[in-house]
Amino acid sequence: MPEKTPDSSQDPSAGAAAPRERIIKKYPNRRLYDTNTSTYITLAEVKQLVIDGEPVMVRDAKTGDDLTRSILLQIILEEEAGGAPMFSEAALANIIRFYGHAMQGYMGAYLEKNVQMFSEAQARLAEQAQGMSPDKWAQFMQLNSPLMKNWMGSYAEQSHNAFAQMNEHMQRQTEQMLEAFGLKKR
Template identity: 75%
Template sequence: MSDKNTAPASDKESKSEAKSGERVIKKYPNRRLYDTSTSTYITLAEVKQLVMDGESVVVRDAKSGDDLTRSILLQIILEEEAGGAPMFSEAVLANIIRFYGHAMQGFMGAYLERNVQMFTELQKRMAEQSKGLTPEMWTQYMNLQSPMLQNLMGNYTEQSQNMFVQMQQQMQKQTEQMLDAFGLKKPAG
């Protein structure tokens, strides 16, 4: 639950520093989160709900102004993973960890980001097409839409595959540029 309190003195300046449409949350040393838009203290669960509602949220350290958004989002993910049904298997988490410090780290991050974005767009299209359906109607809809779903998933898979090929091509090009920079020739093959 949020409790109304008076706004901290520096609240006005953080509103002016915020990008248009961003919801600024300040994190205080006592681990409390303060929503500058509503002038209330909020919980991590409420920050999660803001994200779920599509709000653009930025979390800043109240004292230093440092951006803490990533750490708060990771904290939300950690709590979700520790709760009920985790999204990532241990194998997936281990593989993600293996990419840190690897030459492919940047590519992997971009690849995952694009895939999540495509999947989100797919989910939105499905939601738009199924508005107002009861569970029984949803079952019938899914049975009737199976070819369409296969087509959507096929498009998703094809886009994912194309991104992977682009990533490989970009890596090959960068390797060739690096070899050229060192005066080495690309091995014949």
């Protein structure tokens, strides 16, 4: 049976305020071992930990390499293949086109910020919807309802602001780069 990892209280880099990460070890036989519960778990259980907001880190049991991103991508791949995909082929193709492009870093940050804002908006929506009757909820969910328009308008405004900030940041970096080459913006 795999050994337990030392707890984060022995790790000097562990922050006092940060929640302790759930360490999952991935073995060569593709099995996942949860060091917190000392049990083997499935990819579906890792997905549920993520859904529940648990900070998860997946490590290669042999090398210690961080495999978290590849496991999260595997979960996304299974979700995309399993019924109602979130991304269209066109969206996926556009994301692929940004790899290796000068805008790659900006696109990742932009998508991350938008997903975060959407999650926060969804949480506020869920909070406001508590105690709503099914009839009121159905009214709210109609795209032409004033509440839905307000909610979507707020999200769209935040998304626009995030894009504007990214654009300003790119302009500043471009100006700095041109100045470094002895060229000035006219």
